[in-house]
Amino acid sequence: MTGTTYTPPPAHGRDGPFAIPTGLLIGEQWMEAASGARIDVDDPANGSILTSVADGDIAEGIAAVDAAAAAAADWAATAPRKRADILLACFHAMMAEQEWLAQLISLENGKALSDARGEVAYAAEFFRWYAEEAVRINGELGISPSGGNRILVQYQPIGVSLLITPWNFPAAMATRKIAPALAAGCTCILKPAAETPLTALAVAEIMRRAGVPAGVVNVVNTSKPGPVCSAILHDPRVRKLSFTGSTQVGRLLLREAADSVVSSSMELGGNAPFIVLDDADLDAAVEGAMIAKMRNAGEACTAANRFYVQRGIHDAFVAKLVEKMGAMKVGPGIEAATQCGAMINRKAVDKIVWLVGDAVGKGAEVRLGGQAIEGDGYFYPPSVIANVQPGSEILDNEVFGPVAAVIPFDDPEEAIALANATEYGLAAYVYSENLKTALKIADRIECGMVAVNRGLVSDAAAPFGGVKQSGLGREGSHHGLIEYCEAKYIAVSW
Template sequence: MNDVIASIPKRILVDGEWRESADGSTFGVDDPGTEQRLCEVADAQRADAEAAVEAAVSTQESWAATPPRERGEILRRAWELITGRADELARLMTYEMGKSLTESLAEVKYAAEFFRWFSEEAVRIDGRYSRNPAGGGRTLVTKEPVGPSLLITPWNFPLAMGTRKIGPAVAAGCTMIVKPPQLTPLSMLNLAGLLTEAGLPPGVLNVVPSSSATRVVGPVLADARVRKVSFTGSTEVGRTLVEQSAPNLQRMSMELGGNAPFLVFADADLDVAVKGAVTAKMRNNGESCVAANRFLVAESVAEEFARRLTDEMAALKIGHGTEAGVSVGPLVNEGQRRQVAELVDDARDHGARVTTGGESLDGSGFFYRPTVLTDVPPRARILHEEVFGPVAPVTTFAEEDEAVARANDTQYGLVGYLFTRDLDRAVRVGERLRTGMVGVNTGLVSNPAAPFGGVKASGFGREGGAEGIEEYLDTKYLALAVGSS
């Protein structure tokens, strides 16, 4: 562990320089599997955030003028560096976040692919030229970088959420101020070092780790020269950021909370459905905005589905993410574990039956057993709140219309999952679900080549795919008076 941690820059990055915080303060980063301190990181202050804005603003013009091919090659080199150091990056992520080494390696691969994807998108930023319908003039439409951007990343996917935002910003020609999460800042700091090594010029990427998001985000949002904000996190914080951005009318991308329904119809292949359920529920220990949160199963197969899911969840090995064979690590901190336990206890108090799990583990680390609940009544909180942990509440439905209505009965709309052998039903139900994404006979929707994002209280804007770079581009129209003189 010491070798992994020791090589990481643990300071603030401004204009290509790694520096201590303005007042010399630091904050600690802990291993959630042991509750032991990993290291101290420079704790950015308001002055550090303001310096990061100045660096981004002063670099924006020259960075926007950099040829798209050069921007793409930087991302390509960064992809190669991440791929070549996957084991090191995965171990770092496991130590700071808690997920198993297998999951960390999968995230490293996923994260790297955003850089490869957007390295190719950098040279495909296009526009159009056309003759005016009435004749006489011409229309020229171009795309330009929106400008300095504030990127706020979450703790649960500390590398992939960084590359998913940084990749399109670099490709589009935007400079950045990045606020990494307090709980897991090390992966982002390491990524910033890799991008510097890949040739990213000073001032393009500025990183301000801090124990207080308000302290560093506030002055950045208040600066009208910052033209774009991309945030991944809770709906409550997202609403606050949108309100704070209003005076300067900054462009916003919000990837917020979820309450994903997981629909299993009577004709579903239960082997496929149970496998998909474990994937959709247990990825990242359940600490994922796209984790399946409500399992709605047709009455005729519900008992069999619950039995198989219980067997699969009970068989998962729990332990520190670096241990061989472990698939379930700790939750990120005691507060997160306490929230999961409260939701399970509330469901139990309302009559739900625990078929496996339902308890914390004794000893060090923030471990909670993978849990399946059946007979969950509609009033249980867990059906209405994002559990963000390894808990699968199973309920039943009688008809398709009931399943769809209950799936949509939430303020959230990030992702939904449905399992059926009927192609007509798959399309029909998929179109009726009020979500930004739908997994059909799969529990995994994340894909760098596809647009990721939600509707309703799950946010707006898209990351990844051809749509992802558009979030960092402004459209400009030039009216050409051809032949008017």
């Protein structure tokens, strides 16, 4: 390893297995940016600077494409079993360092250590899942209707892939893209979020040590994502784009990708409804709400944003939710007792303040929290606002924070209409003891994923993605692997 490194402070008696490289991974080595520029990485819990990482430019982006293209043929020709073995080695290497990686995530992201541990386990699972899927890329053989020839279909790696990940799940969003790309036989360039690059760099180093060949995974940090990603997407050797982030940025990237007709997968914004019917198990619904809302302190695209609660159970639900959320300990994520950590930055807190202020100004009632926490770091407390009125901005915008907006309804038809009254369609949650009713509602909600009587929807074995302006394509499951493949049809006569 060459270049500058970062050693996180030891916490809970656990030192890391190596100093984290803070350069750019291009080909077989870590290197500094030619300009010498660096990006500061903040600790959201107190606003201090943890370290800095190399700030790549267009030249480094194209160098990463060079490295990925040079490695592409050999990796595509690598036997599926060999690719699977390497991915499984990555899984075991990540899980062996789960506590250390969790502490790193908490430091640079701010999330509670318990959430970070869950993220590492979820992230590693993509390596194990796609190790199993790598050997099951099955083709097809059929006879043409005319009987004139056989129809042979095989799946080939799509090619060099640009993977762009967000700050809220810096490990999981990286592995959810890297693992299927590698399983399919593709090489890639990872562009992690500038707010949380250290986790991505640590994962890349773990993969390198686990046996991923040079050039198969390249990492380019940059404070200039627009120009750098545009240059990469306009290189004819790049054939795939996978992006997780806001709908606004997704639209811009789709325009860039269109110039070269680059295959694009988009996991974009969400505005998840959480519907609770009168016949729901109240305690189970509240527990599910805590998971759906407070996982990662609400900084998740699948987070429940709008709580539609039938009037007969509304008051009891709100009271229990206030009790549960009010008991959560807020503090630095790295502290073991913390249940709700810091937001990623000041801008995130300001957005929450604006959304809550707008809702209250239009008639909503603050039942818990409702004001940012003063002092060092970027904290907003768990909050519940009830009787949110139509037209409130919080109903149309992702909160991305620990605020539950509750709205009463009378009839399930009303709840369905309210749930669908958004440009987004990623995830939804439905609680009812009548499974037939719950599934009928789930069937009519316009979204890619619905959790029925549970607060967690994500699973490496399930297709993750949305409809409408929440995205294109799917990640996870076998569907996520096919996103990195091209189907080739061969007409054969014998």
